[in-house]
Amino acid sequence: MSGPLIRRLIAEQRVRMPLEFLLIGAWGFLLVAVFATSEVFTAQLEAQANEFGDLLDLVGIDPLAQWASVGFEHPIFLLGGGLFSVGLAVRAISGELEAGSLALALARPLSRGRWFASHLAVLVPGCLLLGEAYALGCLLAIGVTDPMGEIAPWTMLVAGAQGGLLLLALGGLGFLFSAFASERGRALAWSIGVIVVLYAASFLLPLWKPIAGLAQATPFAFFDPAPLLQRGEVAWGDIAVLALYALAPLSAAAVRFARRDLAGG
């Protein structure tokens, strides 16, 4: 890794990153606050508690936890986090190549591997931080609004890390297309296109039984924080698969970047 490069990348994020952190945190806060203050929800919950309280306790369904888990999988969370992870990845190679700055940096004693690793050194903690932003927003709202229901803070933080892993997987796709393309726009278009298709497939494919299993090919199928938030069950298998989803395109991107000609810029 290269210290000067990492410092530059962090400096470039000094405005965007806090804004995205605030956006995602605000999304978590808002979601829980709406849940806590909505008369409709409150009335429904009171009715459920009276009629099905024992049953809900038996199956371990907490409406607040269910509600909070929805926010993790919502496009707003994915968009906010994807702006950072895919944006950084796309700029890292094809963006800098197109701009002509990659040639200046790599004409120095800086290997392509170090260039790549330095970007990962910013991408990985950035994704985890944004995942935790949503968790912290939810926890703050729980503390402030005291909604009906209960979420153990540690489950929220683990779910945040898992959300960060999902963002890293999306960033991995961005890196892969960035390593192949010579123009930022092309890499971005491919990244967004593939991510949107995977996202749509993750909830459309299960609707048709013959191909329902294909939904398991998308990373989104391995991010369901509800059991964790409701019952404290950590899905280690899902975490491992998500990590693989991140590692596979990142590895392929690193190999491609190390071997490719840098003729643009």
Place this chain on the structure above:
Amino acid sequence: MRPGGAPAAKIPVVPPAAQLRGVSKRFGSFVALDAIDLAVSPGEIRGFLGPNGAGKTTAMRILVGLLRADGGEVSLLGGDPWSRPQVRTELGFLPSDPGLYGRMRGRDLLDHFAALSERPPVLREAACAHLRMTDEDLARPVRTYSKGMRQKLGVLQAVQHDPALLILDEPGEGLDPLVMSGLLALLRDRRDAGRAILFSSHVLAEVEALCDTVTMIRDGAIVGAGTIGEIAQRRSRQVVVEVADPVAAIELPGCELVDRAGGRATFSHYGELGPLLTALAALAPRDVRIQEASLDEVFMEYYGEAAP
């Protein structure tokens, strides 16, 4: 000293700082470089000339390690730049269209690239003076710079750590004559300090004023190389002879007839002047004019289809 200011070229005997030997490069079916040889040694400024698309930038990018040669040998400061990035510690490179981070201030950008070079910017102050770059200029964000200012910053990031080898792809692009003169002085100064410089340009006057040696490339192949003096010796002369008899045969050694109008004939002449003068004296002409082709015209012959 030649009129351009550079001293007569010395043929270096030290190992080249950068060298391509029989290097080829294809992009798909397009042959960008066809087994070219190119070398630049310490204490030498080599001009690298050729028309657009001739392969100059490709050759320079292979030397830097941004492109991988399909065949041949590449050596940069004693190592292979593709597999050994560390050899680039002593390299300064200016691409033809340098991308500079617009949000950074000029000074921060120079500091950043100096840190990536792992060398202190020992030459920054002197280079800024040559290029008329002030502290106020360096305190501004790069996005506020004009094209010429950006080019100056591009040159500064390449030279500020006083590298042993400078590879500059059209460094004079966008510079005003005053700054260009400062750049040429800076590069001469570095050459005199023993640095090797590979310099591409379309401005032939710059090349003539600055370079000790020249390599010319066209369609991916080297079409000429040598010292400026050697290239100059290949220049043709235009000989205009006027004789009294409009139909008299005029035969001159080393001459090719270009035009004949009555007693006036125009020739191109290559080679020794002595036999020509003897033959002219024997003709007893009414008038004779001998004019050397400019170096520009010599280069244009190489650039054109019918290179000698």
